Amino acid sequence: MSEHPSPPELASQAVVVSLPIQWGDQDLFGHVNGVVYFRWFETARVEYLNRSGLSHLMSGEGRGPILASIKCDYRRQLKHPDTVLVSASVREIGRSSMKMHHLIYSVSQQALAAEGESTVVMFDYHAQRPTRVPDDIRQQIERLEGPSGTARKNYR
Amino acid sequence: MSEHPSPPELASQAVVVSLPIQWGDQDLFGHVNGVVYFRWFETARVEYLNRSGLSHLMSGEGRGPILASIKCDYRRQLKHPDTVLVSASVREIGRSSMKMHHLIYSVSQQALAAEGESTVVMFDYHAQRPTRVPDDIRQQIERLEGPSGTARKNYR
Amino acid sequence: MSEHPSPPELASQAVVVSLPIQWGDQDLFGHVNGVVYFRWFETARVEYLNRSGLSHLMSGEGRGPILASIKCDYRRQLKHPDTVLVSASVREIGRSSMKMHHLIYSVSQQALAAEGESTVVMFDYHAQRPTRVPDDIRQQIERLEGPSGTARKNYR
Amino acid sequence: MSEHPSPPELASQAVVVSLPIQWGDQDLFGHVNGVVYFRWFETARVEYLNRSGLSHLMSGEGRGPILASIKCDYRRQLKHPDTVLVSASVREIGRSSMKMHHLIYSVSQQALAAEGESTVVMFDYHAQRPTRVPDDIRQQIERLEGPSGTARKNYR
Numbered sequence: 001m002s003e004h005p006s007p008p009e010l011a012s013q014a015v016v017v018s019l020p021i022q023w024g025d026q027d028l029f030g031h032v033n034g035v036v037y038f039r040w041f042e043t044a045r046v047e048y049l050n051r052s053g054l055s056h057l058m059s060g061e062g063r064g065p066i067l068a069s070i071k072c073d074y075r076r077q078l079k080h081p082d083t084v085l086v087s088a089s090v091r092e093i094g095r096s097s098m099k100m101h102h103l104i105y106s107v108s109q110q111a112l113a114a115e116g117e118s119t120v121v122m123f124d125y126h127a128q129r130p131t132r133v134p135d136d137i138r139q140q141i142e143r144l145e146g147p148s149g150t151a152r153k154n155y156r
Numbered sequence: 157m158s159e160h161p162s163p164p165e166l167a168s169q170a171v172v173v174s175l176p177i178q179w180g181d182q183d184l185f186g187h188v189n190g191v192v193y194f195r196w197f198e199t200a201r202v203e204y205l206n207r208s209g210l211s212h213l214m215s216g217e218g219r220g221p222i223l224a225s226i227k228c229d230y231r232r233q234l235k236h237p238d239t240v241l242v243s244a245s246v247r248e249i250g251r252s253s254m255k256m257h258h259l260i261y262s263v264s265q266q267a268l269a270a271e272g273e274s275t276v277v278m279f280d281y282h283a284q285r286p287t288r289v290p291d292d293i294r295q296q297i298e299r300l301e302g303p304s305g306t307a308r309k310n311y312r
Numbered sequence: 313m314s315e316h317p318s319p320p321e322l323a324s325q326a327v328v329v330s331l332p333i334q335w336g337d338q339d340l341f342g343h344v345n346g347v348v349y350f351r352w353f354e355t356a357r358v359e360y361l362n363r364s365g366l367s368h369l370m371s372g373e374g375r376g377p378i379l380a381s382i383k384c385d386y387r388r389q390l391k392h393p394d395t396v397l398v399s400a401s402v403r404e405i406g407r408s409s410m411k412m413h414h415l416i417y418s419v420s421q422q423a424l425a426a427e428g429e430s431t432v433v434m435f436d437y438h439a440q441r442p443t444r445v446p447d448d449i450r451q452q453i454e455r456l457e458g459p460s461g462t463a464r465k466n467y468r
Numbered sequence: 469m470s471e472h473p474s475p476p477e478l479a480s481q482a483v484v485v486s487l488p489i490q491w492g493d494q495d496l497f498g499h500v501n502g503v504v505y506f507r508w509f510e511t512a513r514v515e516y517l518n519r520s521g522l523s524h525l526m527s528g529e530g531r532g533p534i535l536a537s538i539k540c541d542y543r544r545q546l547k548h549p550d551t552v553l554v555s556a557s558v559r560e561i562g563r564s565s566m567k568m569h570h571l572i573y574s575v576s577q578q579a580l581a582a583e584g585e586s587t588v589v590m591f592d593y594h595a596q597r598p599t600r601v602p603d604d605i606r607q608q609i610e611r612l613e614g615p616s617g618t619a620r621k622n623y624r
Contacts, residue, residue, distance in 0.1 A: 020487060023514040024347060024507050026340045033336055034223050035198060038191045039492050046491040047549075067190050071227035080514075176331060179358040179505060180351050182496045189492055196335050202335040236358075271334075346535050347506045354503060379502050383539035 006085065009105055009112050013087035014144045019078045032078040037146045041070065041102045041116050044088035048100070049120075052140040063124050063131055068097065070118040076111060083107040090141050096122040096130035098141070162241065165261055165268050169243035170300045171204045177236045188234040197226065197258045197272050200244035202257070205276075208296040219280050219287055224253065226274035232267060239263040246297050252286035253277040254297070318397065321417055321424055325399035326456045327360045331391045344390040353382065353414045353428050356400035360412070364452040375436050375443055380409065382430040386404075388423060395419040402453050408442035409433040410453070474553065477573055477580055481555035482612045483516045498531045501547040509538065509570045509584050516568070517588075520608040531592050531599055535564065538586035544579060551575040558609050564598035565589040566609070583596035 006016050019040055027033035045067075049055060054065055078084065085105040092099040102116035123133040162172050175196055183189035201223075205211060210221055234240065241261040248255040258272035280287040318328050331352055339345035357379075361367060366377055390396065399419040404411040414428035436443040474484050487508055495501035513535075517523060521534055546552065553573040560567040570584030592599040 017488075019490070020485075020511075022487070022511045023506060024339060024345055024510050027336060028338045028340065028342055030340055033193060033198075035194045035228065035336060038194050042189075042191060042492050043488075043490045067230060069227065069229045070190065071224040071225065074223060140529060173332075175334070176329075177349060177357075178331070178355045180354050180495060183492060184494045184496065184498055186496055191492060197332060198336050199332075199334045297520055345510075346538065347503060347510060350503045350506050354501075379542060381539065381541045382502065383537065386535060464579040 002061065003050055007105060007110065010085060010087050013089045013101075013103060014049060014146070015044060015089065016085050016087045017044050017047050018064070019034045019084050019086060021078060021084060023080045024079055030079065032080070034074060036074070037072050037074070037104060037114050037116070038070065040084065040086040040104060041072070041088075041118065044086040044102060045100060045118065045120070048088040048144070052144055053137055062126070063122065065120045066123040068119040068121045070116065072114055072116045074114050076106065076109060077114040078106055078109075078113050082109070084113065090145060093133060093138060093141065096132055098133065163261060163266070164257055166241060166243050169245045169257075169259060170302070171200060171207060171245065172243045173200050173203050175199065175240050175242060177234060177238045177240060179236045182236055183210070186235065187235070190228070190230060193228050193260060193270050193272070194226065196240065196242040196260060197228070197274065199243075200242040200258060201256060201274065201276070204244040204246070204300070208300055209293055218282070219278065221276045222279040224275040224277045226272065228270055228272045230270050232262065232265060232269040234262055234265075234269050238265070240269065246301060249289060249294060249297065252288055254289065287304050319417060319422070322397060322399050322415055324342070325401045325413075325415060326458070327356060327363060327401065328397050328399045329356050329359050331355065331396050331398060333390060333394045333396060335392045336465065338392055340442065342391065344392070346384070346386060349384050349386070349416060349426050349428070350382065352398040352416060353400075353430065356398040356414060357412060357430065357432070360400040360402070360456070364456055365449055374438065375434065377432045378435040380431040380433045382428065384414075384426055384428045386426050388418065388421060388425040390418055390421075390425050394421070396425065404459060405445060405450060408444055410445065471491060475573060475578070478553060478555050481557045481569075482573060482614070483501045483512060483519060483557065484553050484555045485512050485515050487552050487554060489509065489546060489548045489552060491548045498547065500548070502540070502542060505542070505572060505582050505584070506538065508552065508554040509540070509556075509586065512554040512570060513568060513586065513588070516527055516556040516558070516612070520612055521605055530594070531590065533588045534583055534591040536587040536589045538584065540546050540582055542582050544574065544577060544581040546574055546577075546581050550577070552581065558613060561601060561606060561609065564600055566601065 006013070011014050021032060025032045025036045049065055059119050065069045065129070085107065087103045089101045098120050100118045100120060103112055104114040104119065105111070107115045121130050122133045162169070166172050177188060181188045181192045205221055241263065243259045245257045246254050247257045253278050256274045256276060257266055258274065260270040261267070262269045277286050278289045317345070322328050333344060337344045337348045361377055397419065399415045401413045402410050403413045410432050412430045412432060414430065415424055416426040417423070418425045433442050434445045474481070478484050489500060493504045494498045510534045517533055553570045553575065557569045558566050559569045566588050568586045568588060570586065571580055572582040573579070589598050590601045
């Protein structure tokens with residue numbers, strides 16, 4: 001999960017992880033199965049949450065981020081062997097949720113293979129309802145996204 | 157994958173499969189991992205494609221259905237042991253694609269746990285581009301959806 | 313995971329769970345991928361541990377069963393759609409460990425598809441070392457295995 | 469799946485692949501789930517088969533290698549984030565099968581986390597029975613294992 005030199009397509013993405021395609025990621029059709037893309041999105045999302053200081057909130061107890069929805073648009077079929085660069089970037093932060101943007105880039109094809117969007121909600125597990133994204137987390141996300149980050153301009 | 161008596165929530169769904177939650181479907185947080193929902197959607201989608209006569213087109217060679225995008229809205233956390241009913245229904249058929257609707261129902265909670273939407277494109281693998289949904293497949297889908305099917309009223 | 317009428321091949325097995333093969337369990341070769349068999353063994357093992365009263369020890373904290381080794385002998389290739397019956401039975405109990413036997417039976421082929429063997433160790437997570445299998449668990453396992461159980465005759 | 473500087477523990481292993489642990493590889497107990505180790509073994513095995521010229525035989529049609537059995541001995545619990553080095557080495561070649569040895573090494577713990585053994589059979593899919601390992605494959609394997617390879621001294 002080492003950082004990898006990012007191609008221009010990923011320039012706006014705050015977090016990029018590099019993952020090898022495993023042979024078993026492929027299905028009957030000889031391409032990486034569509035479900036695997038969501039495992040990769042998760043890996044990039046968790047890396048993002050760790051870097052933004054949300055890791056101590058990720059116990060699934062108390063208060064923490066929970067995935068409310070996620071979508072993938074498939075653009076290219078992927079095959080083993082290859083390496084994918086998978087990104088996560090916060091596009092928008094609301095009171096108790098944030099919208100993440102994900103990209104999957106194929107190193108061998110030198111092209112984007114998929115695009116994803118997810119909504120992460122800050123959740124109070126005891127009260128079983130959404131709660132406010134803490135200010136220190138907001139600041140940490142701003143730092144991660146940088147001055148030209150797509151997230152910044154959508155901050156509310 | 158035996159048919160299961162469907163609750164009212166699934167009444168409009170053309171295909172419903174019953175799947176046990178496996179212990180290993182759960183993640184660190186003690187709930188079924190969000191990626192697993194997409195495996196279940198796939199299982200329901202394949203069952204639908206089989207019943208609508210698309211199975212002989214599913215070789216990944218020649219012409220066949222390909223997943224263009226898929227989304228999941230999570231509503232409830234799921235735990236092992238439980239059984240889920242997972243549905244697939246065609247909401248809309250275009251020239252070369254169809255929109256599917258999916259529901260996941262928890263038998264133990266007696267409530268919907270998630271909702272999904274996917275776009276399936278009829279694809280010509282040789283030409284590497286979308287192709288028209290064949291008429292016999294359209295008719296088969298109409299039969300599957302029934303007179304009150306949500307698909308029918310959106311047929312184009 | 314409902315109980316299923318067991319074929320003679322599974323007669324000696326204390327716990328049998330019924331699982332549908334999902335389309336995505338298949339790999340590039342068009343057969344169920346060998347890794348999936350271990351997910352199924354796990355499901356049967358957890359069901360066994362639950363029924364023998366070990367579930368309250370399964371938190372991964374304090375004291376509980378831990379998998380020390382597992383093996384699978386593959387006999388037949390499996391395909392979707394099909395249902396498999398997956399069993400777990402304790403063959404032998406030592407001071408701090410037990411040997412489990414697993415079978416996988418294909419309903420459509422009406423034949424055994426695989427055989428497994430695992431060693432489960434009762435583990436003290438604080439001390440990070442094996443600990444004695446409690447007497448009440450031993451008795452519960454004897455009950456599960458029954459008078460003709462393969463486990464009984466190997467009890468130590 | 470880039471080559472990684474191998475620690476002494478892996479010195480005798482012909483093929484070593486480097487894989488990141490993904491967050492979702494962990495289960496309810498907060499450790500990498502035991503099933504995942506088998507996905508990793510597969511990745512190393514496929515890499516070995518590719519390098520020994522068996523890749524063109526891996527279509528699952530005609531003649532090709534098939535997994536007959538596989539075992540894992542677990543030694544250490546693994547956690548995210550970490551990188552594992554996973555190896556494959558042929559210990560023994562018979563007429564129609566070979567025994568592979570696998571190791572899993574945790575980079576963060578600097579220790580072996582698991583050991584595996586698998587039996588791969590050269591299979592004639594048409595005749596549905598084992599067939600002889602071709603001579604050119606044997607020679608390629610000898611080259612891969614090297615003069616001090618564990619495989620060499622067990623060649624038959």
